[in-house]
Amino acid sequence: MATTSYTSSAGTFMFHARPTVFEHPITYNLPSTNNSTTTTTNKLEKNDFSQYYITLEARTTIHKSAKGPISVAECEPQGKYIIVENTSRSKSIALSGWTLQQENDNGELLTYSFPENCLLRSNQSIKILSKSNETERRNGDLIASLLSSWHTSSNVVTKLINADGKVKHKHSTFNQC
Structure with a gap:
């Protein structure tokens, strides 16, 4: 399997040959430079990327920091729900006044405020x-x-704030291409 690189002032781009069974080749009109090289099996040509594919990968990074047993377990990427969990083994936590x-x-x-008399039992979660998405309610x-x-945007910070106004958990999601 041949690998091709193209170097320009913007950096070096790597192209990997792939079988064309389920994919269609993409043709690139890239500028010709002296330091670009293309290596394929049986031939050497400048800037012939017609049988190569670029794979774009998106990376999602999640940072969590908690002060206590209550935390944001999940922020659903399509904006349907957020899950809050109590990781304590024995202590139930009243979420009245939390946001x-x-x-x-x-x-x-x-902003969402938890209702009065909302109690999250130990080792339990709440959605x-x-x-x-009310029809999905259980x-x-x-x-x-x-x-x-x-x-649902690419960079979202979710905070869980107790009744005293202190941030008890911070859940940050960053998407990178």
């Missing part, structure tokens, strides 16, 4: 669905009735 705040990379802030799930969706 979830979610901010996207445009600075837009979504907070957006209003548009026993014990909560509905964020003022939010049609949680944030």
Whole structure:
């Protein structure tokens, strides 16, 4: 299997040959430079990338930091729900007065306040669905009735704030191409 590289002022690009059984080749019109090389089986040509494919990979990085047993376990990428969990082995936590705040990379802030008498038992979790996903509600799930969706942008920071206004958990999601 041949590998081809193209070097320009923007950097070096690697192209890997792939079988064309389920894929179609992409033709590239790249500028010819003295330091670009193409190596294929049985021939050497400048900038002939017609039988090569570029694979783009998106990477999602999640950072979590918690102060105590209550944390954000999951932020569903399509904005359907957020799951909050209690990792304590023996202590139930009253979430009355707690809030979830979610901010996207445009600075837009979504806020959800937990209802009165909301108790999260030890080793349990609770799902907070957006209003548009209310039909997926199961026993014990909560509905964020003022939010049609949680944030779905590439960079989202979700904070769990206790009744005293202290951030108890921060969940950051960063998507990179």
